Amino acid sequence: MMEYMIRFTQVHETFRVPEIKALAVLRGIDMEILSYSPSSPFCVVKLPSAEAAAQLVKRSILVKAAYELWGSGSSYEDLHDNVRGHSEHLWPLYKKNTFRFSVDSFQGTRSTTEQKKLIEGFRFLGFEGPIRMKGAEQEFCLLEEWQFNCAKLGVYEPQSVHLGRFICGSDRDSINKYDLKKRKYICTTSMDAELALITANITLADTGKLFYDPFVGSGSFPVACAHFGALAFGSDIDGRSIRGKGKSKPNLLSNFVQYGITDQFGDSFVADLTNTPLRKARLFDGIVCDPPYGVREGLKVLGSRDPTKGKEPIIRDGIAHHQMDSYVPPKKPYSFLAMLDDILEFASVSLVDNGRLSFWMPTSNDEDQEIKVPEHPCLEIVSICTQDFNRWSRKLITYRRIPDSKVVHTVREERVKENGVSADDLNPFRKGYFKGFKAAFR
Amino acid sequence: MKVLTLNFLTCAVKACKTTSASFPLVPKECELVSDTIAPNPTLLTNLLPRVDWPALGSIAVALGFPSLSPLPPTPADLENDTKMMADLHTLLLETQISEGSLVCANCGHEYKVKEGIANFLLPNHLV
Ligand SMILES: C[S@@+](CC[C@H](N)C(=O)[O-])C[C@H]1O[C@@H](n2cnc3c(N)ncnc32)[C@H](O)[C@@H]1O
Ligand SMILES: [Zn+2]
Numbered sequence: 342m343m344e345y346m347i348r349f350t351q352v353h354e355t356f357r358v359p360e361i362k363a364l365a366v367l368r369g370i371d372m373e374i375l376s377y378s379p380s381s382p383f384c385v386v387k388l389p390s391a392e393a394a395a396q397l398v399k400r401s402i403l404v405k406a407a408y409e410l411w412g413s414g415s416s417y418e419d420l421h422d423n424v425r426g427h428s429e430h431l432w433p434l435y436k437k438n439t440f441r442f443s444v445d446s447f448q449g450t451r452s453t454t455e456q457k458k459l460i461e462g463f464r465f466l467g468f469e470g471p472i473r474m475k476g477a478e479q480e481f482c483l484l485e486e487w488q489f490n491c492a493k494l495g496v497y498e499p500q501s502v503h504l505g506r507f508i509c510g511s512d513r514d515s516i517n518k519y520d521l522k523k524r525k526y527i528c529t530t531s532m533d534a535e536l537a538l539i540t541a542n543i544t545l546a547d548t549g550k551l552f553y554d555p556f557v558g559s560g561s562f563p564v565a566c567a568h569f570g571a572l573a574f575g576s577d578i579d580g581r582s583i584r585g586k587g588k589s590k591p592n593l594l595s596n597f598v599q600y601g602i603t604d605q606f607g608d609s610f611v612a613d614l615t616n617t618p619l620r621k622a623r624l625f626d627g628i629v630c631d632p633p634y635g636v637r638e639g640l641k642v643l644g645s646r647d648p649t650k651g652k653e654p655i656i657r658d659g660i661a662h663h664q665m666d667s668y669v670p671p672k673k674p675y676s677f678l679a680m681l682d683d684i685l686e687f688a689s690v691s692l693v694d695n696g697r698l699s700f701w702m703p704t705s706n707d708e709d710q711e712i713k714v715p716e717h718p719c720l721e722i723v724s725i726c727t728q729d730f731n732r733w734s735r736k737l738i739t740y741r742r743i744p745d746s747k748v749v750h751t752v753r754e755e756r757v758k759e760n761g762v763s764a765d766d767l768n769p770f771r772k773g774y775f776k777g778f779k780a781a782f783r
Numbered sequence: 784m785k786v787l788t789l790n791f792l793t794c795a796v797k798a799c800k801t802t803s804a805s806f807p808l809v810p811k812e813c814e815l816v817s818d819t820i821a822p823n824p825t826l827l828t829n830l831l832p833r834v835d836w837p838a839l840g841s842i843a844v845a846l847g848f849p850s851l852s853p854l855p856p857t858p859a860d861l862e863n864d865t866k867m868m869a870d871l872h873t874l875l876l877e878t879q880i881s882e883g884s885l886v887c888a889n890c891g892h893e894y895k896v897k898e899g900i901a902n903f904l905l906p907n908h909l910v
Contacts, residue, residue: 548823548825548826549823549825549826549828549829550826550829551829551830551833572823572826572830574788576903578904580900580902580904583900584897584898584900603818603820604820604821604823607785607787607788608784608785608787608788609900610784610788610792610900610901610902610903611900611901611902611903611904612795612903612904613795613903613904613905616795616796616797616903616905616910617795617903618792618793618794618795618894618903619791619792619793620791620792620793620800620806620835621800622791622833622835623833624791624833626829643904643905643907643910644907644910645907650907651906651907651908652907652908653908654906654908662906663906663907663908664893668906670904670905670906670907671907693833
C-alpha cells in the first residue's frame with residue numbers, strides 16, 4: 342500500500358467523498374482515506390498501486406488528478422526532509438525520463454520567478470532527463486495549500502506543501518461536452534451536466550448495466566449513465582417530454598444522437614410511476630431520478646380529482662372515448678412524500694442485489710420545514726450529499742439494495758394518507774420554499 | 784421500442800399485474816424496424832437472467848422470428864456460440880417496434896406504440 346494525493350476541485354464539497362468511494366466500490370479497489378477536509382482540495386489516501394489510483398480517478402468528475410505522494414510538510418524545508426526520508430528509493434526509477442515540474446497553489450499565487458526557485462529546490466532528486474513542457478514522461482507537482490484570504494491577512498507562506506508524481510487526470514472535461522447550453526433538447530428542470538455525471542458515478546453506472554429514470558424529462562440522467570457505458574431507460578408521465586415538442590421534435594433520443602451514444606439508449610416510454618407497466622422483477626442495476634416536487638415540476642398521477650367520476654369508460658357514437666388519438670387521461674395532484682415512498686418501494690422491487698437508487702430531494706434550511714430522509718427495510722443509505730442555496734438546499738440521497746438474506750424486517754410506519762386537493766396542501770416543502778424564496782429576494 | 788423492453792413490461796392496470804395472463808403483452812399489427820448496435824457481450828450476459836425466457840420465446844414467434852430453445856442459454860453457452868450471441872443481440876437490442884399496439888390478454892386494454900414510443904397512461908376507469 343502506498344500513499345496517493347487526490348486533488349479535488351473545490352466545488353460540491355459534500356459530493357466528493359461519496360463519488361470517490363463509489364468509484365472504489367465500482368472498481369473493487371481497497372481505499373483508505375488518511376486525511377480529508379471539506380475546506381481543502383487535497384485528500385491523502387492509501388491505495389494498493391498507481392494502477393489502482395488511475396482506475397479510481399479516471400472517471401471522476403470532482404477529482405482533478407491523482408498523484409503518487411512523495412512527501413508532505415508544513416514548509417519547504419520540512420518537505421525536502423520528508424521527501425528524502427520517504428521516497429528516496431523512487432528517485433532512480435525516473436532518473437533518465439523526460440520530466441517537468443509545476444506548482445499548484447490553492448488559495449495562493451506564485452510568480453513564475455518564485456515557482457522556478459521552488460522547483461530548483463528539488464535538484465537533489467537527481468533527475469538527468471531533459472525537461473519537456475509538453476509530453477514529458479513524468480510530471481511532478483508542488484501542491485501548496487494557503488490559508489483563505491492570505492494576501493489580505495499578510496500571510497506569505499503556505500500552510501502545507503506536498504510533492505506528487507502525476508498518475509492520472511479525471512473525467513472533468515465531460516462537463517463541457519454535456520453542457521446544457523449546447524444540448525439539443527432540454528427542459529426547465531434539466532439537471533446540469535456536472536451534477537448528472539456525479540450522480541451517475543455515485544450510482545455506479547457502467548458498461549453492461551441497465552439503468553432507469555422513472556421521471557426522465559429531457560433525459561439528463563440517462564445521458565450521463567450512458568456516457569459511462571450503461572444501457573439507459575427512461576419514462577415520464579408527460580408524453581410530450583418523451584416524444585418531443587414542436588416541428589423538428591427534438592426529444593430524449595436526439596440527445597443520445599447528439600452525443601453519439603445511441604448504442605447506450607435503452608428505451609423511453611410514457612408512464613406514471615404510481616401505475617408502472619414494468620413487471621415486478623429485479624431488472625435494473627441502478628435507478629436515478631429527480632422526482633417532481635410540485636406542480637411546476639409536473640407532480641401528477643393518473644386519475645380524476647373527483648373520486649366518484651369516471652369509473653366507467655365513456656362511449657360516444659359507439660367509439661370508446663379513451664381509444665381515440667385525441668384522448669388525454671385525467672391527472673390529479675399527489676403528495677411528494679407519498680411519491681418518495683413509491684420510489685423506494687419501486688426500487689426495492691426492481692433493483693438487483695447491491696444495485697443503487699439515487700434521487701434528488703429539495704429541503705428547506707429551516708429545521709421545522711425539513712423533510713426526513715425516507716427509509717425502506719430493503720434499502721441501506723449509502724450517502725447523502727447536499728447542494729446549498731440561500732434559503733433551501735437539495736440533497737442527493739443514495740441507497741443500496743440489501744440482498745434479501747440480509748434484510749431485517751421491521752414493521753413499517755404507514756404514511757397517513759393526505760387528503761388535500763391542491764398540490765400545496767399535499768406538499769409541505771413547497772409552501773416553505775416559496776415563502777423563503779420571496780423573502781430572500783425582497 | 785426494443786423487444787428487450789417489451790420483455791420488461793406488463794399491463795399497467797394494478798389488478799392485471801398479479802395475473803399471469805397480463806404478461807407478455809401481445810403485439811398487434813406491429814411494424815418492426817432494426818437498428819445497428821455494436822455488439823456488447825457483457826451487457827447480453829448480464830441482462831439474460833433478467834429476461835423472462837418463455838415470454839421472449841412467445842414474443843419472438845409473434846413477431847415472426849424463429850422459435851427459441853426451451854431453456855435459456857447459460858453464460859458459458861453464450862460465450863461459446865457466437866451465432867446465438869448475435870441472434871439474441873439482434874432480437875433483444877436491435878429489433879424495434881415502431882408502430883402498432885400491445886394488448887393485455889387479461890383486460891384487453893391496448894397500449895399504442897407510435898414512432899417507437901409506447902404509451903402506458905391509463906384511462907380513468909382503469910386507474
Ligand atoms: C424534475 S423533472 C425531471 C427532469 C429530468 N431529470 C431532466 O433532466 O430533464 C420531473 C419529471 O417528472 C415527471 N412526472 C411527474 N409526475 C410523474 C409521475 N407520476 N410519473 C412519472 N413521471 C412524472 C414530470 O413530467 C417531469 O418531467
Ligand atoms: Zn390488463
